[in-house]
Amino acid sequence: MMEVNMYVALLLSFVSFVTISLFGMVYKHLSHFRGNNLPPGRFGLPFIGETLHFLRSGWNGHPEKFIFDRMSAYSPRVFKTSILAEPTAVFCGALGNKFLFSNENKLVTAWWPDSVNKVFPSSLQTSSKEEAKKMRKMLPNFFKPEALQRYIGMMDEIAHRHFTTSWENKDEVVVFPLAKRFTFWLACRVFVSVQDPDHVAKFADPFNDIASGIFSIPIDLPGTPLNKAKHASNFIRKELRAIIKQRKLDLAEGRASATQDILSHMLLATDEDGKHMNEMDIADKILGLLIGGHDTASAACTFIVKYLADLPQVYEGVYKEQMEIAKSKAPGELLNWDDIQKMRYSWNVACEVLRLAPPLQGAFREALNDFIFNGFSIPKGWKIYWSTHSTHRSPEYFPEPEKFDPSRFDGNGPAPYTFVPFGGGPRMCPGKEYARLEILVFMHNLVKRFKWESLIPDEKIVVDPMPMPAKGLPVRLFPHKA
């Protein structure tokens, strides 16, 4: 009898513990959402908030709708909502972008959903905060135009091999998977000198698992997308560490060169105290770069193919520019920095594609302290979202925003903080210049070989979280006569 009483007592105390904890969690969750003078807007359902509305507008191909509906209902500068169970303020327009990009690490800091942090135990977990800061400072060195110039010939060579094996002698192709194959092969070559197609393929599958797990529901059980992504990221890290170890030996024994790829550059670089980056940090950084550049640049290439199919006059302009460059080269001579500088119109076209179909829709920040924006209070801990669409699709900054007009980028181009496919401020995409080069090399190799037409007119676009044509953009190819 005494035993039964003890069990009942234990059970009761367990139940009360769980109930109190749950109440505590709910109270903490709800108190997060309270405050005076908050921006206008609504939080939607408890916990789920407006997450489904946010995601659904992307699945329907119009992520801008979530933003514009609320900008017109509440305020064109800032509104509140709840996304991923977090109270969130969405900052809109050029002033919102300027405020966030200028206040990085002062009023706001980068924030990623839980699933992202689980797939990428960031360098903060493998090294101290100070070291992570130093790494962030060193990263742009590897990706500035001067450092990337030497890889242009290499990019052209990979593009040549890619188009020969995957596009030539085919009547029809599906563009999105091919664009992914191209950007991934290129990244493997330029970052770590992996270029044997079999070795690249060994990496490619785990990468697809990572991409689908990053923005998934954060449930980590065997078989869930998040769990698969974690395994894939551990597998790639291990592979990368093996490559790094081998490279260190090769560099020491003169079998590898200091400039052959980004990895050699990272291994040999020192910070202001003369210290080298450690192996784990380098593996994490390269993984981050491979992921950052994986689906973004391939989405951009895919939409360039789509817009060029839909707009013959724009195609003609790009073709003319690229053929002038192609004709100026000796047979077999690879593209170089001067050639890239001549691709002005092609880059304007690519920018107009990035304006209308930005690969990343926006990004999150977290408020480091309470602060005021546009007369409203933003409480400490709130998430803040900036969205490319609030400026890219606004007639205030881009007259007739739906019209495809590459001349918007002539001269000084759009006003500051309005064209933001790569973000801005200290968190601006470190791969911006690399992406520019790979996109231009892709355009060159594509238009000099073919003209094409879409096989599915008005193919549906799905944004999840990157935009892509629902069927991957099948096209019919028309090779130019030799």
Ligand code: HEM
């Ligand atoms: C057209 C292609 C690309 C677009 C549109 C793009 C866009 C962006 C954007 C909007 C951000 C977030 C900025 C923010 O948090 O405010 C970002 C971050 C990042 N991107 Fe890109 N990106 C592209 C290609 C690349 C490539 C090729 C690489 C690698 C070489 C790369 C590596 C990264 C990394 C590592 C970050 C995180 C930076 C940080 O947190 O400080 N991206 N990118």
